[in-house]
Amino acid sequence: MSITTYQAALDYIYSFIDPTRQGSPDPAIAQRGLDRITALLRDAGNPHQQLRAVVVAGTKGKGSTCAMIEAMARAAGLKVGLWTSPHLSSYRERIQIDREPISQQTLVELVNAVLPVVEGFDGATYGRPSTFDIGFVMAMRHFVAEQVDLAVVEVGLGGRYDAAATITPLVAVISSISYDHMAILGPTLDKIAFNKAGIIRSGQPAISVPQQADAAEVIAAEAQMVGAPLWLAAEPAVEPWVGTTTRLAYPAPPQPGKLHGTFQRENARLAMGAALLLRGQGIAIDDAAIRRGLAEAWWPGRFxxxxxxxxxxxxxxxxxxxxxxxxxxxxxxxxxxxxxxxxxxxxxxxxxxxxxxxxxxxxxxxxxxxxxxxxxxxxxxxxxxxxxxxxxxxxxxxxxxxxxxxxxxxxxxxxxxxxxxxxxxxxxxxxxxxxxxx
Structure with missing residues (x-):
């Protein structure tokens, strides 16, 4: 089987949509989804393990935060991959390098490259891959092939059992948490936060915006349990949580130039904090790049x-x-x-x-x-x-x-x-x- 056109590539990707497959708050069922994408990535050569990446979770502000982190890293002269979802108009928006969506031809080539992996996958053990699984594998392989310096990866849903949870990030980033997808993530804020905090990894820094008390406690507990330093991206007047290290010295006011809306200042402070922590992880993003990236960052459909x-x-x-x-x-x-x-x-x-x-x-x-x-x-x-x-x-x-x-x-x-x-x-x-x- 060979895919020759862009529309045929899209048709193949979307053929894995299963309307009967529903998300579940049951950890065993959710873990099965994580096991599936882990096995699919293994069969594809574990491309995600070859990347330096930052992972962004949260209920809202994830995409804007990703866009700002990406812009700062790109302003520093780095080659940056960006994986986000959902897309607004074109599937190609999900897989970008230096803010250029993947070309139609390259997407066709990627589908053909992963097709034998998908067709040979052990569905009897793990279940049939999802459309999201296949897109994630394609993105990781594309970023490796293009030798990006940094991959900015947005969590699709939750965090603990999302495809992004297969990555050990240089920095785990958590934006504002509120009520959404309760049927899958749980009916209470602490349960939702538990899912989001699942991206935090041992020894790797994590950063969060100020959260409501229930969510804040869960994030701090997760960081303490896995042994991760936790930072708070907050105004100086905000008291830190127990278990957090504060405060980062920001090189510029957290005011994005092109992303409007007062809520974007919170996202900007988070993104700037992530950039500073990435610097400590060996990603060279200087103060000038932070300022320039913040001024130029853009994310459509948000205010x-x-x-x-x-x-x-x-x-x-x-x-x-x-x-x-x-x-x-x-x-x-x-x-x-x-x-x-x-x-x-x-x-x-x-x-x-x-x-x-x-x-x-x-x-x-x-x-x-x-x-x-x-x-x-x-x-x-x-x-x-x-x-x-x-x-x-x-x-x-x-x-x-x-x-x-x-x-x-x-x-x-x-x-x-x-x-x-x-x-x-x-x-x-x-x-x-x-x-x-x-």
Whole structure:
């Protein structure tokens, strides 16, 4: 079997999607998934063990933090691989080197390279590989083949049982933890934090933003148990946790130049701290590179403002805490007359928490959905939003048409906000001509 076209390569990767396979909070079931990717990587030659890598976990801010770490390392003259998920418009976004998505031809070649590994895999013992497993193996092999100086790896889900847990990172990075994927990671913050903290490794530094007390205690306990120095990326006034070493001396204020939203300052402080710790691990990122990388870092679909009259804001906020921070940032940074909310989300999200944070402020709400199979039904979104809304509500099934409807409703001084899901954010970027789906 040989793959000859990009579309055939995508079809092959996506053929491993199993709609019947569900995540589980049962550690034994979760461990089976980790065993599967570990075995698949072994059969592929353990490329992940040949890389110097930083791993980033957390509920929100992971992608932005990865983008800032990557930009700082690249500004230092390093060749940097970046693995993230999900993608907004193109699968190629998941595998990047120096912020260039992998080419279609190279992806075809990678699929052909891993195809015999996948076809010969012991599925009877470990289960059939997932689409995510195959992508992760391809990314690791690509980074090795291209001899990257550093791989920046975003955790897909959780941390302890994610594919990224196969890596022993130079630095383990944990962004803000809140409630998401509770059916898989657990219903309480300490259980969610337990999953996130699973990326911490013995003797390797870890760094976290300030967390809620339950999560902070779990992270500190994990670091102490495995014997990892734990740092806190916090404002000087914040008291350190028990077990943390503080404080890093930052070479510049943690203010990203292109990533807007007050919450990005927390991510910037985390990314800068990670860069400083990487320096201690032999990755040469000097102060000038930290400043330059922070100024240039960019991550689409996160508080992305499209100037115009009216302005349009695209943000992938997909849980209650993210939505609260989104509204806080809007109040502080985007003065407007009326607020037009375009909202769509996925079936596994807490739409009520998102609606509680945003719907009361809206002058008109447009319910929509992405084309992703996990998109929540329109009627269910509307039913969840209705108790929090005092404004008119319209259902427009297609994101592009929802934005067009919002534009007809909005005046020049109004703000249109498209949010609720990264898939909706991706569809919005395509509708506005900012990306092309392939």
């Amino acid at each position: 992305e403002v499209i100037d115009g009259r009216p302005r349009i804001l695209i943000d992938g906020a997909h849980n209650g805490d993210s939505a609260v921070k989104l509204w806080q940032a809007i109040e502080q940074e985007l003065p407007h007359r009326r607020f037009i909310l375009v909202l769509g989300t996925s079936r596994d999200k807490d739409i009520a928490a998102i609606a509680a944070a945003l719907a009361p402020h809206a002058d008109h709400i447009i319910i929509t959905r992405s084309s992703h199979p996990k998109a929540m039904d329109l009627d269910r979104i509307a039913a969840e939003v209705e108790p929090f809304a005092s404004a008119p509500m319209t259902i427009v099934p297609v994101v592009a048409e929802a934005i067009a409807t919002a534009r007809t409703l909005a005046g020049p001084a109004d703000l249109i906000c498209v949010t609720g899901s990264l898939f909706v954010a991706g569809a919005a970027r395509e509708a506005l001509g900012l990306a092309v789906a392939d």
